[in-house]
Amino acid sequence: MTTALERWFRPRLPGPGELTPAAVYWTLAAFLVAAFPHLMAMPPALAATVVALIGWRGMAVWRGWRPVPGPVRVVLTLTLLALVVIAFGASWGRRLATALLCVMLAAKLMEMFRVRDLRMVASVCFFLVATQFLFNERLVYLSYLVAGCWLATQALGQIQRIQVNQRRGQDRQASPGASGTSGLLSVQSLRQSGRLLVMALPVALILFFLFPRLAQPLWGLPEEAMDGRTGLSDSMSPGSISELFLDHSPAFRVEFEGPPPPPQMRYWRGPVLWRFDGNTWQRAFFSDQRLSEPPLETEASIRYRMQLEPHERRWLLAMDHPVSSTFPESRITVDHHLISRRPVTTLSQYDVVSTPDALISPVLTDVQRNMALHLPQERNPRTRALAEELRQQYADDQALINAVLRWFNEEPFYYSLSVTPLGRHGADEFLFDLRTGYCEYYASAFAILMRSAGIPARVVTGYQGGFWSESGQYLLVRQSDAHAWNEVWLEGQGWVRVDPTAAVAPDRIREGSRSVVESGRALRDAGWLMNLRNQYDRVQHLWNRWVLGFDAERQQDFLQRLGLPEMTATQIGLLMLAALSLFLLPLTWFLFRVSGQRPLSRAERAWKTVRRRLARLGLHAQPSETPREFAGRICRELDSGERQLVQLAIMFSQLHYGVPSARLLEQFERSAQLFRPLRRGKNRFPRLSFGREL
Amino acid sequence: MKRRAPANPPLTIQYRQVFILPTRFGWTLALLMFAMLMGSLNFNNNLGLLTTFIVAGLALNSMLMAYHNLRGLRLLHCTAKPVHAGDTARLVVTLSDQDGRSRPALEIRSHDGLSGFDLDGINLETVEIPLRTHQRGWLSPGRLRIQTSHPIGLFEAWAWFWPAQRVLVWPRPAENPPPLPRGAGDDGGRQISRQTDSDNFHSLRNWRPEDPVHRIAWKASQRHQALLAREFRAEVSEQVVLDLARTPASGLEQRISVLTAWVMQAHREGIDWTLNLGKQSIGPAHGERHLNACLRALAEFGQ
Amino acid sequence: MAALGRARSAVNQVILGKAEVVDLAFSALLAGGHLLLEDLPGVGKTTLAQAMSLSLGGDWQRIQFTNDMLPADIVGVSIFQQAQEQFEFRPGPIFANVVLADEINRATPRTQSALLEAMAERQVTVDGQTFPLPEPFFVIATQNPLDLVGTYPLPDSQLDRFLLRTSIGYPSATEERRLLVEPDRRDLLSRFEPSLDPGGVSDLMALATDLPVSEPLLDYIQNLIAATRQHGGLKAGLSPRAGLALVRAARAWSLVNGLNYCAPEAVKAVFPSLATHRLETRPESGLDSAAVVEEILGTTRVP
Incomplete structure (x- = not known):
């Protein structure tokens, strides 16, 4: 009895090359969220089938079920496609296309037992999110965009971990963080993928505002009345x-x-x-x-x-x-x-x-x-x-x-x-x-x-x-x-x-x-309520104006507001590339700052100021140097009486490693703010080196 | 780090040495992004474009992250325990990083395998890389490819390390070697027994009246509430001479193989031995150090 | 504290230009450990020990180790007194505040272990009777690294009985000149005034134990120890006991240097003397433990 229960609840450790539950669950979650608005627009039977397939895949991971045999898969897939065709009729339109995409992805879930398949499903989630905006671009869908992208990124991160863990030694594979269900709801991994997404935003915004827009569409739009959208009829x-x-x-x-x-x-x-x-x-x-x-x-x-x-x-x-x-x-x-x-x-x-x-x-x-x-x-x-x-x-x-x-x-x-x-x-x-x-x-x-x-x-x-x-x-x-x-x-x-x-x-x-x-x-x-609605519409208006209504003309407008002359699409493209590459430097700095360490104390922040000022003169601290060693070395290198720096280092040591006292901290912060290292010998250093040469 | 020749650690990956290309998945996503871009542009759908550009930003960031995950990485040194030919040696590579950054999801690939690791930015990390060995002598690990596709597997960044460190590969011991040549021939082997008086403390046993007083282990007796005496064992030591010229096997490699087996057997049995390899003679001695010296000589012989 | 400063400068007057060694010696003393000096004869080992003991104001003993020495020559013997018809314990030279164990590797392992046992337990057991050693009790042992004939080097497992191991080394040119010109150091010693007394030393030791150690510093110590455990060139890393010893020694060093907190400089100063004799490198790595320790210090971030 107990053994049966244990078997039921025990998380199965994945073998090498096998998908981890965390990766599968996150991928399914991303798919569910990305497909949600599409599902709502589908006939209920179809939507229910897709949801059922997602549920089945989740259960398959949890309970360790085998993949569906090939013939069953083919039959199910064909049935689903037939359902789509029946539901939408022969009219080829965007709804039909996205419904087909959803259904095919859901069918893919049945054979999603390799890293490649998982990745495909996760990345198509981005596509699903983008296609939804063909139907509705209202402000509330921004949260859908964020949620969809976040989950898809999270899923991709988790999938990547499967590969990384595969290539680890066996000893590390068994570690609980690397696999199993314990990593499922790790806030840290969510935060990481969130960070990744936030970091992507600046690039996305540059591209958004500077990517040359088409004045004319490349191909015609299907004449298709939109479902459930009201307006004046003819x-x-x-x-x-x-x-x-x-x-x-x-x-x-x-x-x-x-x-x-x-x-x-x-x-x-x-x-x-x-x-x-x-x-x-x-x-x-x-x-x-x-x-x-x-x-x-x-x-x-x-x-x-x-x-x-x-x-x-x-x-x-x-x-x-x-x-x-x-x-x-x-x-x-x-x-x-x-x-x-x-x-x-x-x-x-x-x-x-x-x-x-x-x-x-x-x-x-x-x-x-x-x-x-x-x-x-x-x-x-x-x-x-x-x-x-x-x-x-x-x-x-x-x-x-x-x-x-x-x-x-x-x-x-x-x-x-x-x-x-x-x-x-x-x-x-x-x-x-x-x-x-x-x-x-x-x-x-x-x-x-x-x-x-x-x-x-x-x-x-x-x-x-x-x-x-x-x-x-x-x-x-x-x-x-x-x-x-x-x-x-x-x-x-x-x-x-x-x-x-x-x-x-x-x-x-x-x-x-x-x-x-x-x-x-x-x-x-x-x-x-009406008032609230009007307030909300104000935000929506700004949103429409700056995000949704941003077209070729508005782009020119925007550039002119920045004081730039009128430009051709090629010129705008070049500007975009320039802005991107300009931006990469600070982004790089921002992305790869020493991260994941505890927050700095007040004394450490003040000390960092001192170090930054020295670094501007090309005087860097080695990681393995203690503050006092650093100060001593700088003084020797500068050949000068930067006694002040030594004093600061001693104060910092006392504060950082000793018993902190509020009075000393204040004094230290004050002196650190006032500290201005002398530029390396305008009159001192060259003369000295000449002397050495002679 | 020189790219074209082996160099001694410590080696640091400079920015020129990092290569980066999209993975298969990266190309797939690029295709998808292109489709999204075309669609959104055509329908002049700005939120669709925004989604596309967010994916583009993700891709760009992951390229940068993959690159920065490698740059500035330091390989401090490589070591490897000697193994017998045919076994898989484990090259132990110690890495750290210059800037105190954490670097997740790194991998080192050699000809014969792959192993992954993380750097936490504080500690040194050691990675074992499998190296297959085929023949005795010094094995050069060749170029090591250190790679990463952090964070979401869109880009793979890699750099080459070419450590000058070599791995000693001992000869493979013969499967069924002839017995050790104990006492054979005039100087082929002789036995000496050596009585060491009280050097080799062996064990404690109950005190017997005929034991001298200084043998009583007072402290231990106190603990055990009984008189205990220290027992010393006189050690009888054998000595053998293992000569390449007299090894009963055909061919140099076979002989060396037999000698290897003998040397190891002598070490197991605690016998003193001398190894004669033509001009070179090692011993007589015993112990780990001697064994290592002999195995190394056998590995290098004739190379 | 002032007395400690006076004692330190007094010893520095005698041992010219070796302030680091003097600091380490005082640190070992105040941390309640013992010091092993591995050096050539004539560089001032004895002078250092003598100066230390004189400045402490306690009594000191010098034991010159030879290969015919017995444990009783160190710890003392029980002699049957005819008059009282009972055994009477005659304490050996180890009953002193400062003991200089000169050329410890000349004695047999048995005699060495008698000394090491006494050092560890701070008491002597002879014929079932236990005699406590005086407080403070501080052993400065010396070992000649070059003189290998007829010696019994201390086994590795015993080396960690010594808190710190260091060497004095040759004096610099200017210091050497002063040594040659100035009067004999032994004359200086004869005029030596004790700055401390055994009670004062015990107080200082208590003070050192209470010195605050901050979180970042504990991080640093942990990182160092972790680095030794992960280093590919070492057979094994430092034990938790060694970590504890590192904290103790760093505290003592900070106190000796007049700090009221435990500083990272202290850790860096004592770490080589504390770690090198506790670590063993893999023979195939071609490194020695001093180099590895330097490397670890050079690559571990100071938080």
Whole structure:
């Protein structure tokens, strides 16, 4: 009984060439941590299999199980690959690639019984960590980066120890520190690998800031919608925006040149929707066309820098109405919507100039007019009736619009987040029965009403408002600030913005979406929580700005801030090499200072000062010299009365080796600070040596 | 330390003498890093780049650490106990370092093996390196490669030591040597017995009345509560002469092999012996020192 | 303390230019150990011993060892007194505060061990009776290293009965000139005034035992001892007893040099005299223990 138990718990000492438990456990830990976000994004069954394989490998070390036989391994691996293919379908994308990588590494665990395999798994952990950032680069992932790299380094260190111990004599192999489980949680080894990592940071930072960036990608990015990432879509149906409302994650941030515009001007233009099929609003076929004559820059123009979170779409948000932007390969469409050629997959920074009061599309083409007036047949009879009634009452378009807005304001319309599915006559149901809804209900109903009345109208989606961070001097716009409004075309004025939501709930526009939440729905964010969130976003903003948004342009900026001229990529590369080699010297010194010794006492520190000053004159202490011997030798070498040095050495000896006294210590520290060795004989030494020669 | 010729310790590794190259694993990681770099650059993914550069920093640091782990290392001296040809000699190398740094995970490789050690920066460290021996005489250990791939096995730094120290390899004793030539021939061997009076104290035994008083071990008696007497043993000593010319074997090496076996046997039995190797004659004497002298002469004979 | 300084300078007046040897002699005395001088005749061994004993104010004895000497000639004999009808113990020359055992290697091992036993136990046992030796008890033994004919060198295992072993060596040119010009040293000795007394020496010994030894110094001592154990050229390292002796001797040396703490210089000063006779080199290493000890001192970091 006891023997069985003992066998169970006794750590098996590894034989020569065998992996130590410590190395395997650390490698598994590194793998688990590095793969964690990938696992979370995988189908649960797949993730569970990977975790099970990690667990099995851990148990195999603990209990001394044999490797899985080859055929079983092959079958299992193939099954896993099949699972991946089934789960992700045929769509080749980054998620599929990383899932495959994870699964293959997990399969590798089954045959991970050599140092080489272990090393491979540990080093691919770095790769896994790096790939995760293709999906998410938020600040919290910094801790993931640190943890992943640390564990992988630790694993590599432990693997190295297997080899080192292998090459030791047999006597040392049995020592407990070198092998077995006792070395598993040694704080010292963790500290060592941590140190290694910290030491890697300066080099990493130099490379990061000075490595030449690509202005253009080398190959195209797969057009793949990102999983679980929300943002504006290219269509609007009831509920599509209110989904966003619960998402407090940042959509973008804006830094203005000059004071921020007032809240009612903060309309961030997204996709413009023309086509309505009775339920869903969609973009027009010409929506991607380039605008031939963008609005002009005027004195009222606003200049600002956008910091857009990746959303996997081509929209680039901009304030009404964009004039120009620095985003590479971007254009302004006929809808006055800024779009890029490729989906935005990383945090992007770009400067935009907008002219808010620009006159847009003074002339409407027939195609456009038709589309802006088109409504599905035989729908919303009550709305049409209302429109006709209003048309008879008001001949002027502007008066009609004002009347509708007044009607919205005076009748019991409510602003609410509750999503109610609407039927075939959606606008009728909403305008006459429900009268409670979110901005998209209003925008949709308003557009239908306008079109019924013969006024060209369209829906604009985007964001409205935002939180102005006084301390950070930037505007934070969250997903929850998503909004939909309308534009109507008026003769002589072009497209004019009309926001029916503003008529219903003016607070929504003045104070942002939060005001609506508190009064409308019982989603109570405590004030301090929101405050904390805003504070956190400030850090995130800096992070985005300096780390994530650091691109070729910002690199130039950074160099110019350092007072360097504009440089080509080659020049920057050379600068990087120069900085690296310059840096290597202090790094070398720092890395290889005598380390691992006890901390110095006060007396020792003061004595070190004395020795450093002497060393500057080329007078070094031998390691095997006592302080007094050193002082005596220096005095002889200098041929001079550096009596002071001897005094210091005697004092130091007394303090270091004898009974320390506070008074002596103070005196010693004072004299040590004052000690300035005389430079080797300006007038003394040469003369003496001449004398000797003669 | 000269690179091209053996030199006597102490030797210090200077910076020019340290070579450094990535290991296989180092190249693999470089490939991985390249993939990470390309991917991150293409996607303009800064955190990915940062991860890549952290790995690059790790690699650079481990290169420096491997290099500094060797530089300034001092080989103080090499010694080796003589062994018989065919046995594996253990070259004992004593190392220390100049700067009081600890230097983990070092290895010394010779033709015949590898051994690892750490230096703690305070004490001297001795390392035993196996050297296979084939024939008698002086064996030169050749170049020793001292190497390290500290801390994570990405780079291997190495330097060459070429100690001038040689290892004495005794001849292999014959497996079944003929019996010692005791008393054979006119001066081939003779026996003398020598009575030493009271020099060789042998043991204590109970006192008997016929023992002289000065033989009583007073102190010991006090401890044992009984009278004890010191017993001395008269030593009978043999002497043999071992002559190369008269050794019954064919061929020089075989004869030397037999002589080796004889010398060792004589030493085991505590006999005085003389070794005649043509012009050279050693002894008569006995003891470890004499044995060593004889074995050395046999090892060097004719070389 | 002042008395110790006077005694030291008085002895230095007699033994010119050998301050280190005088310091070592006083250190051995105050550490409660004994001193072995290995030197040629005529360099001042006897003068040193005599000066030491005179300055201590106790009585001193000189025993000239010869090969026909018996243990009784040293420790004393019990003689049957007819008148009292009982044995009476006649103490030998060893009953003195300072004993100069001259040319100790001339005596037979048996006689040597009588002396060494008395040194170690600080008492003499004759015919079952135990007689304590006076306090303080200090033996200065001399040995002639060149004179090997008809001598019995002290066995290695016995050498560590002596705390320190040193040699005086020839005087330097200036000191030699003074020796030639100035009056005979023996005349100086006759005018010698004792600066200390046996009680004072015992007090000083107690003082030395209480001298503080700091942590860094203990580290240093441990490192030195560890270095001897790891050195490839040595058969075995220093024993823990030797380490203890090193601490004692270093304390005494510090006291002799007027320090109120145990200094690293003290360790360095006594270490060669303390370690060389306790260490044995491997014959094949081609080193002698003095060189190894120097090397260890030169390569061990002083913390």
